[in-house]
Amino acid sequence: MAHWSEYLNREHDRFLEEYFEFVRIPSVSALPEYAADVRRAGEWVVERLKAAGVEHVELMETGGHPVVYGDWLHAGDDKPTIMIYGHFDVQPADPLDLWETPPFEPTVRDGKVYARGASDDKGGMVTPIFATEAMLQTTGALPVNVKYCFEGQEEIGSPQLQPFFEQHKEKFACDIVLSSDGLMHDENTPMVLLGLKGLTGLQINVTGPSSDLHSGLHGGVMQNPIEALTKIIASMRHEDGAIAVEGFFDDVVGATAAQREKIAEIPFDEAEYAKSVGITEFFGEPGFNTRERNWLRPTLELNGIWGGFQGDGTKTVLPSQAHAKITCRLVANQDPTKIHSLLVAHIEKYTPPGVTVTIEKTAGTGYPYLMAADHPGNKIAADVMHELFGKPPVEVFVGGSIPIVAFFKNSLNSDTVNFGWSVGDENLHAPNEFFRLENMQKGMRGYCMILEGMTEYPQD
Numbered sequence: 001m002a003h004w005s006e007y008l009n010r011e012h013d014r015f016l017e018e019y020f021e022f023v024r025i026p027s028v029s030a031l032p033e034y035a036a037d038v039r040r041a042g043e044w045v046v047e048r049l050k051a052a053g054v055e056h057v058e059l060m061e062t063g064g065h066p067v068v069y070g071d072w073l074h075a076g077d078d079k080p081t082i083m084i085y086g087h088f089d090v091q092p093a094d095p096l097d098l099w100e101t102p103p104f105e106p107t108v109r110d111g112k113v114y115a116r117g118a119s120d121d122k123g124g125m126v127t128p129i130f131a132t133e134a135m136l137q138t139t140g141a142l143p144v145n146v147k148y149c150f151e152g153q154e155e156i157g158s159p160q161l162q163p164f165f166e167q168h169k170e171k172f173a174c175d176i177v178l179s180s181d182g183l184m185h186d187e188n189t190p191m192v193l194l195g196l197k198g199l200t201g202l203q204i205n206v207t208g209p210s211s212d213l214h215s216g217l218h219g220g221v222m223q224n225p226i227e228a229l230t231k232i233i234a235s236m237r238h239e240d241g242a243i244a245v246e247g248f249f250d251d252v253v254g255a256t257a258a259q260r261e262k263i264a265e266i267p268f269d270e271a272e273y274a275k276s277v278g279i280t281e282f283f284g285e286p287g288f289n290t291r292e293r294n295w296l297r298p299t300l301e302l303n304g305i306w307g308g309f310q311g312d313g314t315k316t317v318l319p320s321q322a323h324a325k326i327t328c329r330l331v332a333n334q335d336p337t338k339i340h341s342l343l344v345a346h347i348e349k350y351t352p353p354g355v356t357v358t359i360e361k362t363a364g365t366g367y368p369y370l371m372a373a374d375h376p377g378n379k380i381a382a383d384v385m386h387e388l389f390g391k392p393p394v395e396v397f398v399g400g401s402i403p404i405v406a407f408f409k410n411s412l413n414s415d416t417v418n419f420g421w422s423v424g425d426e427n428l429h430a431p432n433e434f435f436r437l438e439n440m441q442k443g444m445r446g447y448c449m450i451l452e453g454m455t456e457y458p459q460d
Contacts, residue, residue, distance in 0.1 A: 062153070118306075127446070208354065
């Protein structure tokens with residue numbers, strides 16, 4: 001019977017077409033008008049897992065966007081149970097005019113697939129599914145017990161999933177999680193992930209007059225909601241770049257000298273980084289360098305702001321409303337619920353008279369996550385990456401968040417190993433997102449290899 005690597009090569013074109021089919025589903029979890037498409041993407045995953053040979057596959061309700069579960073549990077009690085995680089929801093595609101090709105029509109250019117979700121996380125997510133099929137079709141079995149957990153709400157912070165996993169602990173119980181929603185350090189360098197940031201977010205709504213008013217007839221006599229909003233936002237940061245919200249840093253675990261030394265050992269061209277993102281200089285919390293700020297320190301970012309007249313030309317109005325969206329990436333030991341409360345208190349304190357402010361929670365509650373480099377799961381993953389890439393992975397922290405990872409730890413007592421194939425330069429969350437087909441090939445081989453390697457994972 002053919003080895004799984006031969007099967008992957010033989011079925012390459014079919015797998016690619018199936019991946020394109022998946023990417024064409026506009027499963028944008030943040031926008032209510034796409035809710036049916038998020039469900040359709042989940043249904044696609046259900047059918048694809050069944051076709052791969054996975055058993056007990058089901059679309060599970062959460063009170064929000066669904067979760068897909070499946071398993072193959074015939075390796076025996078003497079083998080560990082591994083859970084593979086990914087997400088089938090994607091970010092909104094706007095601004096649409098910046099896309100070179102339609103965001104939900106995958107287009108191949110120079111060995112890269114361009115589409116929303118091509119990299120984050122549909123490209124990463126299909127790799128373990130295709131790898132599972134290859135192993136089951138060639139050997140008739142998997143080397144370990146495997147469960148599959150694919151969600152449809154990661155891009156909005158997985159708001160329903162902490163109580164969901166508390167409710168379904170037994171079904172999802174496992175020894176270790178492999179996350180397909182992960183990163184490589186760069187195009188040619190794998191990485192072991194040591195930390196993810198937590199997440200919280202809110203929207204500020206500022207209301208002044210009951211409707212937009214003529215700026216000549218009514219201007220100069222009342223608080224302008226846009227001006228009021230800018231004052232609130234400006235109050236959140238000191239001139240030197242430090243976050244000014246009272247209590248924001250109270251629980252932060254400071255960066256250790258060892259961590260900073262490890263980070264300094266990893267090659268980093270700051271000028272090239274600035275050039276790649278189109279800026280002339282960096283800015284942020286004093287006392288830390290660019291990479292330390294991104295990997296080890298909490299953030300407060302203004303994600304969007306709007307109000308008043310937005311069209312071409314001039315419309316002389318005094319606006320009725322102004323709005324802003326803010327998210328914070330959090331580090332150990334920050335509690336997202338506490339940080340949200342501190343933000344609300346700060347906003348209320350700095351709201352000028354003459355306007356009314358309401359605050360909406362916009363992101364799920366994501367807790368920070370840390371994992372030791374010498375964790376058995378990380379060591380097995382590092383060995384596989386070394387074999388795949390011909391060099392050892394670097395050990396890094398990441399400024400992003402995957403809220404479900406903390407839920408796995410808190411509800412299932414299971415750690416999560418980064419085992420994804422996206423690269424930070426692939427325009428994740430931005431126009432012209434893309435995924436390297438070469439890394440999809442590595443990813444499929446990598447998942448076969450790591451499932452074989454996980455036979456050595458120690459069980460509790």
